[in-house]
Amino acid sequence: MTANGVDVISAVQRAKLDHRFSLLDVAGKGYLDRTDYAELARQIAGGAQLRFDDPRRQEIVDSLLGLWDILAVHADADGRLSREAWQASVQESVFEPDGFERVMEPVAASVIAGYDGDGDGELDRAEFEAVLMSIRVDAEGAAAAFARLDTRGSGKLSREQLMVALREFLVSDDPDSPGNMLLGSF
Ligand SMILES: [Ca+2]
Numbered sequence: 001m002t003a004n005g006v007d008v009i010s011a012v013q014r015a016k017l018d019h020r021f022s023l024l025d026v027a028g029k030g031y032l033d034r035t036d037y038a039e040l041a042r043q044i045a046g047g048a049q050l051r052f053d054d055p056r057r058q059e060i061v062d063s064l065l066g067l068w069d070i071l072a073v074h075a076d077a078d079g080r081l082s083r084e085a086w087q088a089s090v091q092e093s094v095f096e097p098d099g100f101e102r103v104m105e106p107v108a109a110s111v112i113a114g115y116d117g118d119g120d121g122e123l124d125r126a127e128f129e130a131v132l133m134s135i136r137v138d139a140e141g142a143a144a145a146f147a148r149l150d151t152r153g154s155g156k157l158s159r160e161q162l163m164v165a166l167r168e169f170l171v172s173d174d175p176d177s178p179g180n181m182l183l184g185s186f
Helices: 011-024 034-047 055-074 083-093 099-115 125-134 139-149 159-171 178-183
Strands: 122-124 156-158
Touching: 011 034, 011 083, 011 159, 034 055, 034 099, 034 125, 055 083, 055 099, 083 099, 099 125, 099 159, 122 125, 125 139, 139 159, 139 178, 156 159, 159 178
Parallel strands: none
Antiparallel strands: 122 156
């Protein structure tokens, strides 16, 4: 990921980062701040079929605000991350060795726990599609993503399959990685 001391990312990685920034910057402000991650957390926690006093709801919120705190190292004096600063923060955290495990696994684990309604440790089609629809992926896109990721044909995605897909989505520079399907086209 480093050449001549300068961090480089591929065109595919940059396209995905651009797409994600645009999805996060719902209001088109041109920057992200803590309220964007709080809103994302509210959406994801709200989409889970959990009672309001269920601790798994708060764990989703806490994990996403924890992610913001990691990314916010490059925020300006007003606590804002421009598109460029946000991309730099992602590169420095998620893309680093062990970065995915350190930065993203806690978020993924809290979301899986919150949406695993039957408690079998995996997400079935309905549980998985509910996650994606909480972040405004449409039903068609969610169904297509499940079909692409359910390589065992079991009708369920294991925690390991979900982590592999999320890692591919976030980090892979292969445009054909199945994990790229997570948030639709980019
Ligand atoms: Ca389940």
